[in-house]
Amino acid sequence: MRWVDEFRDAGTARRLAGALARSATRPWTVMEICGGQTNTIARYGLEDLLPEGMRLIHGPGCPVCVTPLEIIEAARVLAQEPGVVLCSFGDMLRVPGAGGDLLDARSRGADVRVVLSPLDAVQMAANDRGRHHVLFGVGFETTAPATAMAAELARRLDLDNFSLLASHVRVPPAIELLLSEPEHEIDGFLAAGHVCTVEGLADYPALCARFGVPIVVTGFEPVDILHGLLMCVRQLEAGRHEVENQYTRSVRSDGNPEARALVDRVFEVADVPWRGLGVVPRGGLRIRPAWARFDALRRFDPSLPEVTEPVACKAGLVLQGRLVPTDCPEFGRACTPEHPLGAPMVSTEGACAAYYRHRRHAAFDERADR
Amino acid sequence: MTDLACPVPFSDYERVVLAHGGGGRVMHRLIEELFVTAFDNPHLRAQHDGAVLDTPGRLAVTTDGFTVRPLFFPGGDIGSLAVHGTVNDLVCCGARPEHMTASFILEEGLALETLRRVVESMARAAREAGVRVVAGDTKVVEKGKGDGVFITATGLGRVLAPEPPSPSRVRPGDAVLVTGPVGDHGVAVMIEREAMAIESDLASDSAGCAPQLLALLDAGVDVRCLRDPTRGGLASVLNEIARSARAGIHVREADVPVRSEVADACELLGFDPLYVACEGRLVAFVPEADAERALGALRRTPGSEDAARIGVVTEDHPGTVLLESPLGPSRVLDLLSGEQLPRIC
Numbered sequence: 001m002r003w004v005d006e007f008r009d010a011g012t013a014r015r016l017a018g019a020l021a022r023s024a025t026r027p028w029t030v031m032e033i034c035g036g037q038t039n040t041i042a043r044y045g046l047e048d049l050l051p052e053g054m055r056l057i058h059g060p061g062c063p064v065c066v067t068p069l070e071i072i073e074a075a076r077v078l079a080q081e082p083g084v085v086l087c088s089f090g091d092m093l094r095v096p097g098a099g100g101d102l103l104d105a106r107s108r109g110a111d112v113r114v115v116l117s118p119l120d121a122v123q124m125a126a127n128d129r130g131r132h133h134v135l136f137g138v139g140f141e142t143t144a145p146a147t148a149m150a151a152e153l154a155r156r157l158d159l160d161n162f163s164l165l166a167s168h169v170r171v172p173p174a175i176e177l178l179l180s181e182p183e184h185e186i187d188g189f190l191a192a193g194h195v196c197t198v199e200g201l202a203d204y205p206a207l208c209a210r211f212g213v214p215i216v217v218t219g220f221e222p223v224d225i226l227h228g229l230l231m232c233v234r235q236l237e238a239g240r241h242e243v244e245n246q247y248t249r250s251v252r253s254d255g256n257p258e259a260r261a262l263v264d265r266v267f268e269v270a271d272v273p274w275r276g277l278g279v280v281p282r283g284g285l286r287i288r289p290a291w292a293r294f295d296a297l298r299r300f301d302p303s304l305p306e307v308t309e310p311v312a313c314k315a316g317l318v319l320q321g322r323l324v325p326t327d328c329p330e331f332g333r334a335c336t337p338e339h340p341l342g343a344p345m346v347s348t349e350g351a352c353a354a355y356y357r358h359r360r361h362a363a364f365d366e367r368a369d370r
Numbered sequence: 371m372t373d374l375a376c377p378v379p380f381s382d383y384e385r386v387v388l389a390h391g392g393g394g395r396v397m398h399r400l401i402e403e404l405f406v407t408a409f410d411n412p413h414l415r416a417q418h419d420g421a422v423l424d425t426p427g428r429l430a431v432t433t434d435g436f437t438v439r440p441l442f443f444p445g446g447d448i449g450s451l452a453v454h455g456t457v458n459d460l461v462c463c464g465a466r467p468e469h470m471t472a473s474f475i476l477e478e479g480l481a482l483e484t485l486r487r488v489v490e491s492m493a494r495a496a497r498e499a500g501v502r503v504v505a506g507d508t509k510v511v512e513k514g515k516g517d518g519v520f521i522t523a524t525g526l527g528r529v530l531a532p533e534p535p536s537p538s539r540v541r542p543g544d545a546v547l548v549t550g551p552v553g554d555h556g557v558a559v560m561i562e563r564e565a566m567a568i569e570s571d572l573a574s575d576s577a578g579c580a581p582q583l584l585a586l587l588d589a590g591v592d593v594r595c596l597r598d599p600t601r602g603g604l605a606s607v608l609n610e611i612a613r614s615a616r617a618g619i620h621v622r623e624a625d626v627p628v629r630s631e632v633a634d635a636c637e638l639l640g641f642d643p644l645y646v647a648c649e650g651r652l653v654a655f656v657p658e659a660d661a662e663r664a665l666g667a668l669r670r671t672p673g674s675e676d677a678a679r680i681g682v683v684t685e686d687h688p689g690t691v692l693l694e695s696p697l698g699p700s701r702v703l704d705l706l707s708g709e710q711l712p713r714i715c
Contacts (some may be wrong), residue, residue: 010624013697045699062692091640094708103708116564116639179648337707348640358701 027053037348200255445573449492464531
């Protein structure tokens with residue numbers, strides 16, 4: 001048996017769905033924060049297994065989706081600087097900036113390369129000292145340690161041809177922002193297991209207490225998610241609002257202190273913009289002044305055009321969980337994975353793309369019924 | 371694979387130079403001592419501008435271009451791939467592959483030793499597939515204007531199926547079969563290309579599929595449609611057929627054979643194995659009444675021991691492929707919008 005098989009087991013999933021149906025006496029609404037979880041929910045059709053009336057809201061935990069347009073533009077502009085190699089994770093390549101995406105820039109001659117690990121970019125810089133390598137480091141607390149490690153390695157190798165275009169964001173401040181919205185409809189949260197693998201659970205008890213919501217740290221396989229939902233619903237039914245850990249095979253309550261220390265050496269917490277949410281207080285990381293030589297924006301100071309979001313795109317509402325992707329008038333019409341209006345239609349972790357790929361027939365059936 | 375063939379002293383050069391495509395003595399020596407020697411047959415030996423073939427009956431013809439990086443990967447190389455890809459397109463027409471032509475675009479600076487390995491591998495694959503390479507061409511492009519070797523091939527085959535397989539013959543109720551696990555080729559190439567630190571014995575499935583076609587025809591199976599799931603993988607092929615047949619296809623995900631190495635590598639990269647290329651598999655549509663016989667015939671054919679029935683053609687949702695998740699609910703299995711890209715986390 002493979003390592004994931006038990007977490008995709010149909011029998012276990014059905015038992016959990018049954019327990020969920022027996023436990024829920026009210027139509028609870030739960031937000032899964034992470035796009036990886038959204039993708040699993042859509043891919044396995046988990047919403048079809050939920051009790052009548054129970055609703056999932058898809059949160060903003062898609063790194064591609066929340067990376068600000070300004071940063072995407074900066075990546076595109078930097079990629080076009082002579083002598084620059086832009087190293088990026090694969091799914092950033094198709095995100096539309098104001099003047100096209102990175103694949104488009106590459107077809108016009110920019111040197112844009114896909115790396116599987118930030119350390120690969122450092123290696124490339126060490127092997128090719130004649131060109132400057134910019135690592136486009138994005139993502140949540142999960143990927144920040146690897147970006148920080150790349151910076152450390154570059155410093156150890158004394159590379160002068162390596163820098164970071166970093167846009168790392170932090171999940172708990174975004175949860176706080178969503179819950180501070182007076183009209184939010186969220187009864188409980190599934191927190192992102194991999195974020196907590198690094199960060200631990202320390203940030204969450206205060207949120208549970210202040211807003212009266214249960215938060216269950218949850219994994220990414222279908223059985224994990226149904227189990228997390230069951231734990232969340234049981235808390236709601238019992239009137240509890242605590243932090244619980246479903247993803248015990250990966251998350252320790254103190255997380256990974258070494259990884260956090262590494263991030264802390266290179267980055268400091270800052271107020272940063274999230275695409276779709278606006279500026280989130282303490283919602284991200286910026287490179288510490290001591291590491292300025294590795295900050296691509298300070299090194300190149302690229303002149304960036306004014307950027308505005310397409311008017312028709314409702315990605316902001318989708319990212320805040322206030323609009324189901326299929327209810328967007330442009331979904332599947334003006335906005336498709338071939339011609340995305342907004343980032344959530346690009347990434348496999350984006351709610352719009354997940355719905356487009358996996359749930360479209362349901363949406364079209366409903367539209368046809370109307 | 372250990373190459374036991376003796377190196378052929380076909381050139382005084384170690385690398386491809388523009389003169390190898392220039393029409394002079396250097397080019398002729400390359401053609402005679404490498405290509406004609408490796409692909410040896412009367413048509414090539416005649417050294418004419420083309421080959422005159424005596425092939426009665428219905429012919430199937432196909433053409434295909436081959437580019438792959440790296441040129442050599444576990445389980446094959448661009449030479450064997452060019453044969454298998456061409457041969458399998460003929461097989462999908464219900465034809466036994468017999469002849470092919472090959473055009474080589476060589477990049478200046480390519481090691482001639484590399485070219486020799488590619489050509490000899492290609493010749494070996496052609497012999498195994500029972501195909502003669504009867505005509506060819508070589509061009510050389512300046513350094514930086516190619517990726518080592520590009521190969522374009524044309525294949526000719528004799529149609530054996532009483533009614534050639536075609537999407538238009540697909541009917542509701544037909545069983546959908548696949549001749550082995552999917553995604554091996556794409557993942558093997560990816561692991562090699564990215565020099566990923568994955569310990570794996572995984573090899574490409576690259577192979578000619580004529581034995582599978584012959585096994586089906588010998589068993590008296592009415593092969594309604596055949597397709598090799600190359601670029602875009604199984605999911606894309608099923609979508610193409612659903613659209614051209616104007617039929618629905620219902621696939622059970624749990625029944626699609628995927629090797630655990632392929633599933634794990636895809637997990638890591640954020641890929642879906644159903645969209646990853648195969649180079650030695652067929653998707654077969656056969657009448658329900660023939661399905662078990664077809665599976666038996668395939669499973670007795672070396673290389674398709676793991677053939678499986680993965681779904682059924684439906685009257686519902688014409689043009690759309692639905693994938694039933696192992697947990698029960700179904701979803702649309704769509705065409706990809708572009709290529710799959712490795713994800714962030």
